[in-house]
Amino acid sequence: MKNKIISSANKKILFLPHAIMRMSRSERMITTAEIREAVLLGEVIEDYPVDRRGASCLVSYVKQGQALHVVCAPKSEYLAIITAYWPASDQWSSDFKVRM
Secondary structure (H helix, E strand, O other), X not given: OHHHHHHHHHHOEEEXXXXXXXXXXXXXXXXXXXXXHHHHHOEEEEEEXXXXXXXXXXXXXXXXXXXXXXXXXXXXXXXXXXXXXXXXXXXXXXXXXXXX
């Protein structure tokens, strides 16, 4: 899945309306640059092969102690960004890879 993500992201990244709405919330304020870095350098921690939007996955990326989670769906022509958020420490393991 990671290779598909990188290949799709290198073509184009498409931010779905839900993702834009979630990224721009005042408590999130996640930039497109942060999303790009996360999908290119992060780790797939959950796989959703039968998602209604097509196969998708959850990517976790930790930089300087701050984790970012991105749900994305690699397509042949682009990478669809479904949503993104800063994971809550009380809902995830200390490395932000396993749900509590």
